Amino acid sequence: QVQLVESGGGLVQAGGSLRLSCTFSGPALLYDGMGWFRQAPGKEREFVSYISRVGLTTYYSDSVKGRFTISSDTRKNTLYLQMNSLKPEDTAVYYCAAHARGAYFLPSAYDYWGQGTQVTVSS
Secondary structure (H helix, E strand, O other), rough: EEEEEEEOOEEOOOOOOEEEEEEEEEEHHHEEEEEEEEEOOOOEEEEEEEEOOOOOEEEOOOOOOOOOEEEEEOOEEEEEEOOOOOOHOOOOOOOOEEEOOOOOHHHHHEEEOOOOOOEEEOO
8 A cells, every 4th residue: 555645844935945745655666656736725636746757757737837846766755846936825735646547637647645734825
C-alpha cells in the first residue's frame, strides 16, 4: 500500500515562500509520476503541478507557472513543491498524489492521496 504524507504548510505573507514536502512509501515505483493538487474552501480540487518518475517531465498550471517548482528525490522517496511569490489566492489545502493513468491534470488519474497540508497566504 502506498502512503503519502505532506508537510511544510503554514502561514506566510504575500510575496513569501514555502516549500512543501511529500514523503511516500510502498510500491511507488509502480507509478509513472507524482502530482500536487490544491483545494480552497468551497472550490473543487485543482491541478497544480506534475513530475514524471524520473523527473524529466514537469507540468504546471497557468496560475503557478513561473512561481512554483516541482522536484523529487527518488533516493529519499520525497516530492517537493517550492512555492515563491505567494499570493492570497494560493491559499488552500495542498495534496500530493501518485499518478496512475490518464490525464495528469485530472484528480481521477491519481490513485493515492496524502492527507493534505494547509497553506495560508495573508495579504
